[in-house]
Amino acid sequence: MVTKWKKFSRSPVLKFLAFVLTALVALAGLGMTVRRIDLSDVYTTQPQFTDSTRYTNLVASALNDCAVVTQEGRVYGEIHYEYLIRAGEDVWTNSDRDLEQIARAGGDWVYRYTENELIVPDGTSEETRRMWYGISSWSNADELILVMDEDYMQQMEEEYDRDYAFVQQWQQSFWFVMAAIGLLVVYLLAVAGRTGQDNELHLLFVDRWPTEILLGVEAILAVLLMMALLVTSDSLRGDQAYALMAIDLAIGLVGLALLLSLARKAKAGRLWADSILHHICRGIAWLCRGETWRVSGRVGRQAVSRILWTGMSCMTLCVLLCLFLYVFFGARLLILATALLLGMVCVAGMLYLLVMQARDGRALDALTDQVEAAASGQETRPTLPEESPLHKTSLQIARLDEGVKQSLASALKSERMKVELITNVSHDLKTPLTSIIGYLDLLEKQDLPAEAADYVKILRRKSERLSHTVNDLFTLSKATSGEETVILEPLDLVMAVHQTLADMGDAVEKAGIPVRPTLPESAWVFAENRRLYRVLQNILDNALRYSLQGTRIYLEVESRPDQVCLSLTNTAGYEMDFTEEEILQRFVRGDKARTTEGSGLGLSIAESFMNSFGGRLKVSIRGDAFTVTLSFAAAPANPPDLQEKNA
Amino acid sequence: MEQATILVVDDDREIVGAIAKLLELDGHRVLRAYDGLEALEILHEQTVHLIILDVMMPRMDGLSATMQVRREKNVPILLLSAKTEDADKIAGLSIGADDYMTKPYNPMELAARVKALLRRYMTLGTVAGAPARPGVIQLGGLALDTQAKILEVDGEPVRLTATEYRIVQFLMENPGHVFSASEIYEHVWNEPGFGVENTVMVHIRRIREKIEIDPKNPNYLKVVWGLGYKMEKI
Secondary structure, three states, rough: HHHHHHHHHOEEEEEHHHHEEEEHHHHHHHHHHHHHHHOOOOEEEEEEEOOOHHHHHHHHHHHHHHHHHHHHOOOOOOOOOOEEEEEOOEEEEEEOOHHHHHHHOOOOOEEEEOOOOOOOOOOOOOHHHHHHHOOHHHHHOEEEEEEEEEEEEEEHHHHHHHHHHHHHHHHHHHHHHHHHHHHHHHHHHHOEEEOOOOOOOOOOHHHHHHHHHHHHHHHHHHHHHHHHHHHHOOOOOHHHHHHHHHHHHHHHHHHHHHOOOOOOOHHHEEEOOOOHHHHHHHHHHHHHOOOOOHHHHHHHHHHHHHHHHHHHHHHHHHHHHHHHHHHHOOOOHHHHHHHHHHHHHHHHHHHHHHHHHHHHHHHHHHHHHHHHHHHHHOOOOOOOOOOOHHHHHHHHHHHHHHHHHHHHHHHHHHHHHHEEEEEHHHHHHHHHHHHHHHHHHHHHHHOOOOHHHHHHHHHHHHHHHHHHHHHHHHHHHHHOHHHHHOOEEEEEEEHHHHHHHOOHHHHHHHOOEEEEEEEEOEEEEEEEEHHHHHHHHHHHHHHHHEEEEOOOOEEEEOOOEEEEEEEEEEEEEEOOOOOOOHHHHHOOOOOOOOOOOOOOHHHHHHHHHHHOOOOOOEEEEEOOEEEEEEEEEOOOOOOHHHHHHOO | OOOOEEEEEEEOOOHHHHHHHHHOOOEEEEEEEEEEEHHHHHHHHOOOOOOEEEEOOOOOOHHHHHHHHHHOOOEEEEEEEEOOHHHHHHHHOOOOOEEEEOOOOOHHHHHEEEOOOOOOEEEEEEOOOOOOOOEEEEOOEEEOOOOOOOEEOOOEEEEEOOHHHHHHHHHHHHHOOOHHHHHHHHHOOEEEEEEEHHHHHHHHHHHHHHHHHOOOOOEEEEEEOEEEEEEOOO
């Protein structure tokens, strides 16, 4: 229903009809008004002919005629009244009848003025009376009798009644016409730019013109219309008035069309965006930001200043030339004009060079943008047109970038494949290992010769170590792949160290290497609780395994404002013939010769876990001292209460 | 322990053979199946007291089989998988498995877990069906009789010292809550606890050795590294 209405109200046919209707109504209004202008002596406040300005004018014109008669003895043109004027001995009249007697009898159209009295018809308006009293000031008449022609006056009265009726009618119609035009314009403004098909705003070609031009034309049209209306209403009659009326209408309709265009613009929110002022503002802002010469920091600015200096020098030379010519040859107009022309050519050349420089600068900017985008890993496309001298460079950069991206992608793919491979391999290793361990256990339970039982025990131990290594390998490959998401929480590193030391108490005792911790009361860090344990366990395990008997392990936690460091130092029981980097490489074990328990992945796992916390693991070797340093991101000093966490 | 019927399911025949032999040595009757569908068929025909189920199998994997079994029966299920990650473990336990072991398994541990599951199932009924006894806190296979002051693990009483008992009671009364060492110390010893991490940890370790099948991989009493200790809410 709503859509139907929308479709109907926004249909182009209806809009066109409304526009035409507006024109027609305006035309009718104007037509009536032109006729009304003809009747400018008819007022709605004067329903009676005898009260009317037209009647007063008639009488006034008759009196005027009489004045002419006293001066020149006769009156020219057609007159519709009889008069008798007496001034001293002179008497003027145009009637055969005895006007004095008619005047004495009185009547509807009879006026008699003497020095003593004024006889006027009943109901004569105050204005007309005042006119009669004023006669003495301009005429030397002693008596003046005016008898209007009855037939003519009746005819005039009828005409006046008709005109009055029309004026009244016009008065009412005027408001109706204004209201109708107002409504139509409001409707047109409302549906401007809309169609029944969609909710989009459709702009016409003219709507793309700058706002200032539209507004300016609209203002000019408004002034023209105003003037035309004034002229129309002022003095013109008949055909001329109708011609002006047509002009009024044309101006009005063009103005309306422009108004609708402005309305569409406003609806689209483009009044400001399309304005010339806006473009100027943007240009100034652009210049102020200095983006014009962004790249030209070195290249462009120098070029610009060079151009400016050259241009200025040329102009100075021209001025000097002018002076020289003036001084030595006198001011010959031709010479001066030539010099002036040369100067203008200089300025024009300078401007041309500046524009070209700006264009080249923009091309350089585009190239820089492309390089920047490539450097930050974004999509790059050659943006320069083929005719630009930098087009080829742009293409080459794009090709270079594509190559880098491809190799990155393939590196990522191969890393992912490696993780997948390790996952699959570890599964394929685990299945036979499960059988091996299971059957070795069953074998152990058999009654075997002592020697065979020893062999089985060795096999059992080695298979368990193999299982341990496979698990470590899997853990490491998972951790380095970064595929797992780790949820970090604030943990107390000091408490974790206490717990780990207590948990590994047996192992420490067994190894016979005492641990000497130096710990603050607490140190909160961001970590994941199982992985944190694994890190602490691995580095402690490593220290215990490779320490020289009779030495100690020193463990220290140091809390700094934004990070917490844990360092663990032990004295190696052998010469460390490897570098700090090598030890963190996967599968590199401290002692290359000795076979010890463990997979050799402990430190690597600890390192990748530390990375997953956003922390770092660093190894430093000084003589026989082997130090592992863990640095964590510090958590807020007041971590949430445990009870709160539990709730 | 009386003889039980155990269904062992794995697509690797040698693994099934090794497990079967291990369990038969303990005196159980063992049924073998090599994928999930076969296992379901056997379950329909025979009474089974425990299922040991591999996760990755052809035709029907262990997780789907677990869900199928759980629709009809509450027989205990032990998942055995080469997947070692916590997420896999949690997924298995949350769909209805009773225990989870990773491959390669330790035969002694497997035997112990089988024993615990069977005892819990046959003497106490299922975990869900365990009758609530007054004054007894039940937590998985743990039952703490606060009146008799006895802790039973899968129906077997465990000897605890007075301090150990108080720690267990404190933690079992608040399952799932993490307590720091000093909180536990203050509650159990009734003294302000400073630098008591070692003392508490030593007790925790001893308790774990008594109540856990694999103290290094505890089921009940867990250390939350860097925060404290908690009794898992099961």
